[in-house]
Amino acid sequence: MKKSIAMLTTIGAVLFSSAFLHTTVEANPLQDIQNERAEIQADLSAAEEKIADVMIELEELNKKIEQVNNALTANEEKMKDTKSKIESTREEIAVIEGEISELEEDIERRFEILKQRMVSFQQSGGDISFLEVLFGAENFGDLISRVSAITKIAESDEQLMKEQEEDKTALEEKQGSVEQKLADLTAMKDELEAMQATILTQKEQNEADKKELKEKQEHLVALKTELENKDSSLAAVAAEIQRRAAARESSNSIVATSTTSGGGELTTLSKKEDKAPVKSVSKAPSGSISTVLNAGMPYLNSLPYVWGGGSPRTGFDCSGFVSWAFAQAGINIPSSTSALQSVGTKVSYSNIRPGDLVFFNTYKTNGHVGIYLGNGKFIGSQSSTGVAIAGMTSGYWDDHFAGHVRRVY
Missing domain, CATH: 3.90.1720.10 (endopeptidase domain like (from Nostoc punctiforme))
Structure with missing residues (x-):
């Protein structure tokens, strides 16, 4: 390709040389032009193939970019939904904490009831043990009454303690379940954020690849245009060489007719032009x-x-x-x-x-x-x-x- 300018200069000189030089040299420049054009046309074909490959790559890359954008949108929606659930769960935890507070107050109240009953029992039987209370009965009927009273108090205390333990267990289970739910949602949010960062990185890489392909396409198109211009220039020079060769051949075929007149002057007949002046x-x-x-x-x-x-x-x-x-x-x-x-x-x-x-x-x-x-x-x-x-x-x-x-x- 680098020899095109030198070749065109040489051909220009040949076009203005003598008829003798035309007959002996002109065939070589014409062949050189044809060889050069063959090289250019081969380069043109290669450039067109590369442009086609780049266009296919661009089409595939555009599909990838579309997929990444869709994934980005879906991930953003998932993050939005997860953040909303996290807020709802935090509100649920706040409600549970309120219920915990109320249950703790109930437990405290129940403890106070037990405490008061124990005080009442001690006030009734004195500062003595249950056995002493039983032995302090004045008669059998009083004993039965005391036993019945102690039994009822014990049963009531046992029921209150059982309800207290059940409420405490249910409260702890509910609190643990909601806290686990919050932990799971938080982990999901962290995973979605990491995924979002990965998708964004992939999107940036795709955009960079697209820019690089566009620049490659522009370079190839410019190269193709340059090759087409060189080919057109060489074609014009080749056509001129052929035209001048044809003109010389036609001129050589004209028969010169001479006659002697007067002082013996030689008259040469020229070819008549077949077109208007x-x-x-x-x-x-x-x-x-x-x-x-x-x-x-x-x-x-x-x-x-x-x-x-x-x-x-x-x-x-x-x-x-x-x-x-x-x-x-x-x-x-x-x-x-x-x-x-x-x-x-x-x-x-x-x-x-x-x-x-x-x-x-x-x-x-x-x-x-x-x-x-x-x-x-x-x-x-x-x-x-x-x-x-x-x-x-x-x-x-x-x-x-x-x-x-x-x-x-």
């Missing part, structure tokens, strides 16, 4: 058509579109660029689309060749003009890009091309 060309060309085709190459995508512009200093509009490019080869043509649409000779699109003017019906009929490069591409100053190469076999320019082609050389 070029209009508005003020002088014979001083350069080849390759000069026209390559004039704008140094300014690709760097000079803006300027209405009425006609030089690299100011920028170009479409007709100004075309007129300037031909002027570099010593071919003077008008600098307005209205005048250019009738200059030279009209040719059919089936006979188009590099260097022909192509017109497009944009804001008006023949409102835009460019220079055909070959392979369905033309160079011109476009309103959106400035000086650039564009394809005319599909898309916008194909839609606006009506087949108007002019030849001015």
Whole structure:
């Protein structure tokens, strides 16, 4: 690829050399061009395959990003629900703590009842043991009464103690269950937060991968465009070499007829042109058509579109660029689309060749003009890009091309 510029320079020199040099050297540059184009086209195919691979990767990555975003949303909803349950559980614990407080107060009250009963028993029987109370009975009936009273007090105390233990056990079980529930919810919340962090990290990595793929795609597209431009330039040079070779072959086939008249002057008959004379060309060309085709190459995508512009200093509009490019080869043509649409000779699109003017019906009929490069591409100053190469076999320019082609050389 690096030898393209040197090759184009060499070919340019060959195009202006003598007929002898043409016959002995020209075949090699043409073969070199064909070899170079084959390399470029192979690189183009490789670039297109890589672009296709990148697009597939981007599509797959977009699916992953969508999945991660869905997981992120679902995890956020789960976290929200878990936090809500944690708040509810804390409220439930607060209620249980209130119940605990009330139960503790009941237990305290029951303890006071037992205490009072014991005091009452001691007041009735004195500061003595149960046995002494029984032995202190005055008669058998009094003994039975005392035994019955002691039994009832014991049974009542036993029932109160049993209820106290049951309430305490139930309270502890309920408290433990709710505390376990809170612990489980808190652990779930911590796990969800860790999962959220992992998902966010994955999302950031996916976005970084997507950015890298986009940059790779842009680089490949730029490389493809560069290769297409080089291929178009080489195609134009090859076409010029072939055209000049064909012209020499046709010139060599013309039979020179000489007659002696008067002072013996030799008259040579030239080939008659089979097309109308070029209009508005003020002088014979001083350069080849390759000069026209390559004039704008140094300014690709760097000079803006300027209405009425006609030089690299100011920028170009479409007709100004075309007129300037031909002027570099010593071919003077008008600098307005209205005048250019009738200059030279009209040719059919089936006979188009590099260097022909192509017109497009944009804001008006023949409102835009460019220079055909070959392979369905033309160079011109476009309103959106400035000086650039564009394809005319599909898309916008194909839609606006009506087949108007002019030849001015």
